Amino acid sequence: MELISIDDVRAAAERVQGKVLRTPVLHCDTARGGLWVKPENLQQVGAFKLRGATNALACLEPGIRAAGVVTHSSGNHGQALAYAARAAGVSCTVVTPENAPPVKVAAMRRFGAEVVLVPPAEREPTVARLAAERGLTPIPPFDHPDVIAGQGTIGLEVLADVPDVATVLVPVGGGGLASGVATAVRALRPDVAVIGVEPELAADAAESLAAGRLVPWPPERTHRTIADGVRVGLSERTFAHVRARIEKIVTVTEDEIRTAMAALARDARIVAEPSGALASAAFLAGRVTAEEAPAGRTVAVVSGGNVEPALLAETLVPPTGHA
Known part of the structure; x- marks a missing residue:
């Protein structure tokens, strides 16, 4: 499997410049010390996915792009592609699992996408059918070199804004974000540790790395986590990138995810989805020890903030019921 290069990421940065927000890196004081965060929740669609979608759409030949695009997504990639497609004046269809958060489904429709709701296991077959029937071009949420390169622009920005960064923590679902960020960081700063983070209830990537081969988890397992954006597993392409360029993958519990959501809201005024x-x-729970990461600044990528209001409110109320 051919991996993308730093040149691919740099080319993507030129294509998305002015079309996506160059998010800042912000300091967050926590009980475990200082953490730096890259708030991709500030993107126009509330998530990092706009980078990959914009780059992939820009790479299509004009005639192919004009025929329209299709994808599958639990919400964030669907919103991103719909937003980018609307800006380019092309149609966008998103195949979405029936249990996707309503706030994300509503946003996809608001950005002009046709949303097709299906059982989780039928997403990819439905995309293939619609592409064949309508002449649409599929733009996958992560299993595409142009998408991965677009996500990698986050890594370029982190290195530019935090020259003394020692560790970059990045969520892992389908692996496009982790693959892109690791490509940029390891190419330019091989001394910086790039560590992936998964929920314990959707830890297929961690198991795959341990096994040395792709180990898929069925939807009935991954859909137990509240972190809906990472319920999908790695592809062969992203597994190849992750295995070659990620230092390691650690896992966190559901309670630790909720605690981090509350901490980001209270300590950094950042709205983060699970x-x-x-x-x-991973940082707050001490999942990355001093032995596993070099001393220095740690930057955590906040990949998105499209959270159901009720869930956010729930995380902000401590067990005693007092704010």
Whole structure:
């Protein structure tokens, strides 16, 4: 499997410049010390996915792009592709699992996407059918070199804004974000540790790395986690990137995810969805020890903030019921 290069990431940065937000890196004081966060929840669609979708769409030949695009997504990639497609004046269809958060489904429709709801296991077959029937071009949420390169622009920005960074923590679901960030960081700063973070209830990537081969988890296992954005597993392409360029993968519990959501809201004024809080959760829970990561600044990627209001409110209320 051919891996993307730093040149691919740099080219993507040029394509998305002015079309996506160059998010800042912010300091967050926590009980475990200082953490730096990259708040991709500030993107126009509330998640990092806009980078990959914008780059992939820009790479299509004009005639192919004009025929329209299709994808599958639990929400964030669907929103991103819909937003980018609307800006380019092309149609976008998103195949979405029936249990996707309503706030994300509503946002996809608001950005102009046709949303097709299906059982989780039928997402990819439905995309293939619609592409064949309508002449649409599939743009996968992570299993595509142009998507991975677009996500890698986050790594370039982290290195530019935090020259003394020692560790970058990144959520792992389908692996596009982790693959892209690790490509950029390891190419330019091989001394920096890039560590992936998964929920314990959807730890297929950690198991795959341990086994040395791709170990898929069925939807009935991964859908137990509240982190809906990482319920999908690695592809052969992203597994190849992760295995070659990620230092390791650690896991966090559901309670630790909720705690991180609350900490980001209270300490950094950042609204993070469960998937977006994964990287910060690993830091706050002490999942990355001094022996596993070099001394220096730690940057956690907050991948998104498209959270159901009720869930966010729930995480902000401590067990005693007092704010």
